Amino acid sequence: MQSVQLTVNGVSTLESVEPRLNLADLLRExxxxxxxxxxxxxxxxxxCTLLIDGQPARSCITYAVLCEGAQITTIEGLEDDxxxxxxxxxxxxxxxxxxxxxxxxxxxxARDIVTRLPDADERxxxxxxxxxxxxxxxxxxxxxAVRRVLExxxxxxxxxxxxxxxxxxxxxxxxxxxxxGDMPVSMAVPxxxxxxxxxxxxxxxxxxxxxxxxxxxxxxxxxxxxxELR
Amino acid sequence: xxPARFEFVRARSLGEVAxxxxxxxGSAKVIAGGQSLGPMLNLRLVRPSxxxxxxxxxxxxxxxxxxxxxxxxxxITTSDIEDGRVRVDGLPILATVAxxxxxxxxxxxxxxxxxxxxxxxxxxxxxxLCALGAECIVTDGRQARRLPLEQFVASAFEVRLEAxxxxxxxxxxxxxxxxxxxxxxxCRKAGEFxxxxxxxxxxxxxxxxxxxxxxxxxxxxxxxxARRLLGAVPQPGTPxxxxxxxxxxxxxxxxxxxxxxxHATALARxxxxxxx
Ligand code: FES
Ligand code: FES
Numbered sequence: 001m002q003s004v005q006l007t008v009n010g011v012s013t014l015e016s017v018e019p020r021l022n023l024a025d026l027l028r029e030x031x032x033x034x035x036x037x038x039x040x041x042x043x044x045x046x047x048c049t050l051l052i053d054g055q056p057a058r059s060c061i062t063y064a065v066l067c068e069g070a071q072i073t074t075i076e077g078l079e080d081d082x083x084x085x086x087x088x089x090x091x092x093x094x095x096x097x098x099x100x101x102x103x104x105x106x107x108x109x110a111r112d113i114v115t116r117l118p119d120a121d122e123r124x125x126x127x128x129x130x131x132x133x134x135x136x137x138x139x140x141x142x143x144x145a146v147r148r149v150l151e152x153x154x155x156x157x158x159x160x161x162x163x164x165x166x167x168x169x170x171x172x173x174x175x176x177x178x179x180x181g182d183m184p185v186s187m188a189v190p191x192x193x194x195x196x197x198x199x200x201x202x203x204x205x206x207x208x209x210x211x212x213x214x215x216x217x218x219x220x221x222x223x224x225x226x227x228e229l230r
Numbered sequence: 231x232x233p234a235r236f237e238f239v240r241a242r243s244l245g246e247v248a249x250x251x252x253x254x255x256g257s258a259k260v261i262a263g264g265q266s267l268g269p270m271l272n273l274r275l276v277r278p279s280x281x282x283x284x285x286x287x288x289x290x291x292x293x294x295x296x297x298x299x300x301x302x303x304x305x306i307t308t309s310d311i312e313d314g315r316v317r318v319d320g321l322p323i324l325a326t327v328a329x330x331x332x333x334x335x336x337x338x339x340x341x342x343x344x345x346x347x348x349x350x351x352x353x354x355x356x357x358x359l360c361a362l363g364a365e366c367i368v369t370d371g372r373q374a375r376r377l378p379l380e381q382f383v384a385s386a387f388e389v390r391l392e393a394x395x396x397x398x399x400x401x402x403x404x405x406x407x408x409x410x411x412x413x414x415x416x417c418r419k420a421g422e423f424x425x426x427x428x429x430x431x432x433x434x435x436x437x438x439x440x441x442x443x444x445x446x447x448x449x450x451x452x453x454x455x456a457r458r459l460l461g462a463v464p465q466p467g468t469p470x471x472x473x474x475x476x477x478x479x480x481x482x483x484x485x486x487x488x489x490x491x492x493h494a495t496a497l498a499r500x501x502x503x504x505x506x
Contacts, residue, residue, distance in 0.1 A: 061268025131333025
């Protein structure tokens with residue numbers, strides 16, 4: 001087992017993991033953050049895309065131990081992010097999802113397009129989305145949704161803080177030994193001075209939200225229960 | 231799928247990597263971004279006993295420029311090059327190629343050294359760097375040696391690294407100002423591995439005319455003097471047409487699908503771009 005310190009959606013956590021545990025499994029199984037989906041587990045489908053040090057990356061082929069000291073932002077952590085709010089609205093309006101399996105990864109990539117390539121045209125949007133597979137929508141609605149948000153962005157509906165990366169090398173790597181929290185995470189700032197306060201306080205897991213289904217199970221623990229079961 | 235069990239260690243210096251590799255006697259694997267090795271591990275196509283993270287080593291993200299070349303550390307990522315965080319003056323082809331490799335989320339972790347050491351024949355870096363005449367700087371923690379990239383790649387998924395050696399950097403000789411370099415890959419979907427690829431360097435000033443065919447069954451096919459394929463001294467603006475006899479001779483026996491027609495097309499299109 002290896003210990004790894006990560007900042008997930010603004011909350012610092014220390015985990016003891018097997019080196020072969022990928023980041024997505026750590027988030028899903030350990031931290032209850034099931035918004036990150038896993039399908040191909042070989043970097044091809046894009047379902048597991050999330051932000052590492054503010055940049056999109058694949059969490060299926062990134063082992064948790066490689067991310068010592070890194071900032072991880074999942075779809076749950078972007079709930080109040082102005083770009084994500086706009087994207088969610090546009091995906092709903094433009095039929096950008098059906099089953100929703102690809103959607104978290106699709107939204108992360110879409111957010112990257114809006115923040116990094118504000119002048120992207122339809123061709124560029126399609127090129128950038130080529131690493132995220134959707135088996136339902138046929139992409140037309142997704143592309144329209146991204147275009148809509150890009151237009152809103154150009155019209156000044158929200159301001160995006162530039163997500164300049166200066167460090168060289170793989171995102172998330174190379175922090176071992178650095179003080180945690182050195183890395184700036186790109187965050188969009190809403191117009192009108194509202195501080196995105198929730199970002200730093202997002203709770204891991206479902207927090208106070210009501211789950212869609214609830215499964216109750218009772219069992220007897222043979223040894224003393226030393227920590228709260230999650 | 232999930233990988234088979236492995237141990238993990240973080241190396242902080244080139245010497246440390248060499249020691250770990252030597253002790254593991256062949257059962258260790260070096261990892262940086264893990265964008266090629268990750269899928270191989272997850273599919274259990276590789277089962278190392280120990281994984282060595284080399285990203286904390288400062289030398290590996292270093293860039294050095296001298297009068298006649300550029301040295302790029304092995305842990306520089308494809309998006310570092312795509313975004314221009316690494317200045318590649320006189321080599322605009324590198325950013326163009328970078329932008330066409332896999333997808334942004336992969337490029338943010340995938341490294342140039344990793345791509346070369348993985349040695350997938352369908353990878354993009356090897357053919358274009360071979361055309362530019364790049365060299366590999368390999369170290370065993372004590373001393374470094376250099377060898378041309380086309381020799382470093384031994385065959386499909388096989389490079390010439392001794393048990394305790396590591397690829398430290400790639401050295402790319404700077405072409406002259408008037409040089410033209412182009413890369414063309416054939417694939418069905420954006421970002422995919424190439425079905426066939428071609429790279430061409432035309433540097434009249436330095437008298438270097440190189441062509442490379444990638445996505446072969448093994449190492450890239452390097453044509454050191456491309457004049458035999460492109461006609462005497464290729465002139466810019468002249469339509470690129472490959473000499474058919476010479477091309478066929480080259481591709482015959484390479485064991486390529488469709489008798490290498492796809493590869494001939496990729497090379498012809500790269501040549502056309504370089505001569506445009
Ligand atoms: S699950 Fe990671 S890319 Fe498909
Ligand atoms: S909405 Fe079902 S896979 Fe995209």
